[in-house]
Amino acid sequence: MAGELSGILEHVDRISKLDLEDVPPTSHVVELENVLRPDEPHRSLDRDVALAQAPDPVDGAFRVPSPQAEA
Amino acid sequence: MAGMLDLTVVQAHEAMAARDLSADEYAEAWTQAAAGDELNAYLWRPEDGTDGAIAVESPSIAPVAVKDIFCTEGAPTTAGSRILEGYRPPYTATAVRKLIEAGAPILGKLNMDEFAMGSSNENSAYGPVLNPWDRSRVPGGSSGGSAAVVAGGLAPWAIGTDTGGSIRQPAALCGIVGLKPTYGAISRYGMIAFASSLDQCGPLTRDVSDAALMLAILQGADPCDSTSVGLPEAPRLPDREDLKGVRFAVPTELARDAIEPGVRDVFEATLATIERLGGEVAEAPLPHAEHGISAYYVIAPAEASSNLARYDGVRYGMRAAKTGGDVIEMYEATRAEGFGPEVKRRIMLGTYALSSGYYEAYYGQAQKVRTKIAGDFAAAFEDFDFVVTPTSPSVAFELGAKTGDPLAMYLNDFFTVPMSLAGIPAISIPAGLAEPAGGGPRLPVGFQIAAPAFGEQKLLDAAYALEQAVGFDAKPGGADG
Numbered sequence: 001m002a003g004e005l006s007g008i009l010e011h012v013d014r015i016s017k018l019d020l021e022d023v024p025p026t027s028h029v030v031e032l033e034n035v036l037r038p039d040e041p042h043r044s045l046d047r048d049v050a051l052a053q054a055p056d057p058v059d060g061a062f063r064v065p066s067p068q069a070e071a
Numbered sequence: 072m073a074g075m076l077d078l079t080v081v082q083a084h085e086a087m088a089a090r091d092l093s094a095d096e097y098a099e100a101w102t103q104a105a106a107g108d109e110l111n112a113y114l115w116r117p118e119d120g121t122d123g124a125i126a127v128e129s130p131s132i133a134p135v136a137v138k139d140i141f142c143t144e145g146a147p148t149t150a151g152s153r154i155l156e157g158y159r160p161p162y163t164a165t166a167v168r169k170l171i172e173a174g175a176p177i178l179g180k181l182n183m184d185e186f187a188m189g190s191s192n193e194n195s196a197y198g199p200v201l202n203p204w205d206r207s208r209v210p211g212g213s214s215g216g217s218a219a220v221v222a223g224g225l226a227p228w229a230i231g232t233d234t235g236g237s238i239r240q241p242a243a244l245c246g247i248v249g250l251k252p253t254y255g256a257i258s259r260y261g262m263i264a265f266a267s268s269l270d271q272c273g274p275l276t277r278d279v280s281d282a283a284l285m286l287a288i289l290q291g292a293d294p295c296d297s298t299s300v301g302l303p304e305a306p307r308l309p310d311r312e313d314l315k316g317v318r319f320a321v322p323t324e325l326a327r328d329a330i331e332p333g334v335r336d337v338f339e340a341t342l343a344t345i346e347r348l349g350g351e352v353a354e355a356p357l358p359h360a361e362h363g364i365s366a367y368y369v370i371a372p373a374e375a376s377s378n379l380a381r382y383d384g385v386r387y388g389m390r391a392a393k394t395g396g397d398v399i400e401m402y403e404a405t406r407a408e409g410f411g412p413e414v415k416r417r418i419m420l421g422t423y424a425l426s427s428g429y430y431e432a433y434y435g436q437a438q439k440v441r442t443k444i445a446g447d448f449a450a451a452f453e454d455f456d457f458v459v460t461p462t463s464p465s466v467a468f469e470l471g472a473k474t475g476d477p478l479a480m481y482l483n484d485f486f487t488v489p490m491s492l493a494g495i496p497a498i499s500i501p502a503g504l505a506e507p508a509g510g511g512p513r514l515p516v517g518f519q520i521a522a523p524a525f526g527e528q529k530l531l532d533a534a535y536a537l538e539q540a541v542g543f544d545a546k547p548g549g550a551d552g
Contacts, residue, residue, distance in 0.1 A: 049161045
């Protein structure tokens, strides 16, 4: 995969040679305004629904291996 | 009603309104047709099992096939990836919900390139979709299943997503209509994210009128997607018959050498048809479009590398069976097993492009190129109504022809990526048939028309007029039309 990635980067590298010093970057094409909603409580997914797709749910939570490897 | 599957959706709805066709009978006939899928296009159909959350009891419009990137409550949603095998979302995407509310039964979920990353459908974890025109060839991608079912008579219409050409290119390679609307026209809620600033849902249909009808159902602002704004007016069915006074720009820099001779001929012939309809064709400079691929293959992987971090084997999707060790090893084993090679390639590219020391040279520079490309289009639209190109530089290529060369695969998107970066709408309509560069039976060629942001109605009207004049009526497996 290293060779493939180098080939792609070589192609992509063409843009680094363009003089775009004073050009503003575009991160998004739509004029966006911050969207706010009333701060009111509302129902979201029930816990059992949220856990239903988890590979290893236990006691109403997601179980993962210990963050620290066992000795 | 005999021959009901030959009707376009608009025609079928007219027959339903005239009580010549029952919506139930029509939906049942399509269910039977979908069951005959030999193209590996459907990943799931309702008879495979569902909890009924997305069922439509009494259909009122044509059934629809849905790219497997849209979440469907209680029905499997894989995005073409092993990492989501067996995942049944707890909610339904807004686009799908709107179709269901309009009375469209869901015919099934459609195969696609994994996480919409690909131009041939060969990156699906569930095997490639076959092109109905020639089963040894690709249908295009990433919405390859969506294009193949419509072209192959396995669905009356379908929805897909387009990030850099993933609706338009497969539509072109399968000889149907594909529309990428303006960014923000349709909600992305429940559409599994690839590159959020580019992803857009849209229709794949038999003709331009069906695309207009589908767009009218799908468009609209959605509180669940703060980047959705909808269209200024709901689209109506197109009816324009001529192109008098309409100005079409061909990019001055159009890389004619990179286009297959057969595709070039069809493109030139279509330009002549535009002029015959009273339209004007001239060249306009789009000097930065040639850098579209470079900018796109920095921006899209960068966004993907962030979006795909959510697949960690904790909350949903698969977890590698043998992980041992700590949580980091579990993440690594899950991603190593769950993601295919193209997804890994793009995550690495994106992570690299965003890394400290390379950020400005790659991501920062790509964002500036994006500004220049959008500026090129804005300048062209001061003098022209539309910009036109071939949709794809070639007709459908053979399975395996480009899988060993990712860059060659990326260059398929050469003509479709600039519009995505600029966020503007573009449609691909079938314009004729052409012999592949290596010889063989003739295959469909797509003609791309791009319009200013939110110019969908004018775009559909012009595409309709051209479609009527071109009169493309060839069908897969049939004689050349």
